[in-house]
Amino acid sequence: MKKKVLITLLLCIPFISIILVIMFRLTVVPTNEEVISQLKEITCYKTNVEYITNNSRGEEKEETTQYYSEDKGARIDFGIDRIKFYKDGNIRVEDNISNKEYNVEADLDKLHSLAFMKNLLSYPIEEGSIKEGxxxxxxxxxxxxxLELFLENDHLDKAKVFIDKKEKTPIGAIIYDKEGNDRLRIIYKNFEKLKEIDNDLL
Incomplete structure (x- = not known):
């Protein structure tokens, strides 16, 4: 009897080990799809964002700081020169050079707002495009x-997005035009998930 129990236990060990490995992998090492989903669901963060635009005038760079709160809105600082506030579908600009404040239509601000994680990852993922590198x-x-971008803009047709697999944070995105040319690069630095953002900032 004891011998049968011992044999049964020995036979069960490999199956139990396999189940434990699968459970450990699911809880500790999320799949690529889960990492993308988790990034999309971040409700509050701060990050530096560099925009590198390629056009007929050559390469242009913009260094910005981005604040995002799902509840309070978002903000992009363009150094000390200009600040854009995004809230309830409206965009308010504080121009510190001309010392003026004005509103901008959302349709005229597709480029900068595209960098918000919630915006960028809201577009459909091209089938079979998720891979590691x-x-x-x-x-x-x-x-x-x-991602397939539906912005009705020939210069912003597709986006290739890169996510740090270990840190589960965005690295950058390359935006291509209809001809497949690299038109815009969005580079994220010092991405920091936050519990909340100070009300004074937004």
């Missing part, structure tokens, strides 16, 4: 995916 961003192992 390590060539584009130095030694960082990343998740790569391609």
């Amino acid at each position: 390590q060539e584009e961003w130095g030694e960082k192992k990343y998740i790569e995916l391609t």
Whole structure:
């Protein structure tokens, strides 16, 4: 009897081990799709964002700081020169150079607001485009995916997004035009998830 119980236990050990490995993987190592979903669901963060635009005038760079709160709205600081506030579908601009304040239509601000995680990851993922790599961003192992942008703008047709697989934070995005040319690069630095953002900032 004891021998049968012992044999049964020995036979069960491999199956129990396999189940434990699967459970451990699901809880500790999320799938690429889960990482993308978690990033999309972040409700509050701060990050530096660099925009690199390629056009007929050559390459232009903008260094910004982005604040995002799902409840309170969002803000982009363009150094000390200009601040854009995004709330309830409205965009308010504080121009510190001309010392003026004015509103901008949302349709005229597709480029900068595209960098908000909630906006960027709201577009459909191209089938079969989710993969892993390590060539584009130095030694960082990343998740790569391609998004179909529906912005009615020939210069903003598709986006290739890169996510740090280990840190589960955005690295950057490359935006292509209808011809497949690299038109815009969005680079995230010092991405920080927050519990909340000070009301005075938004």
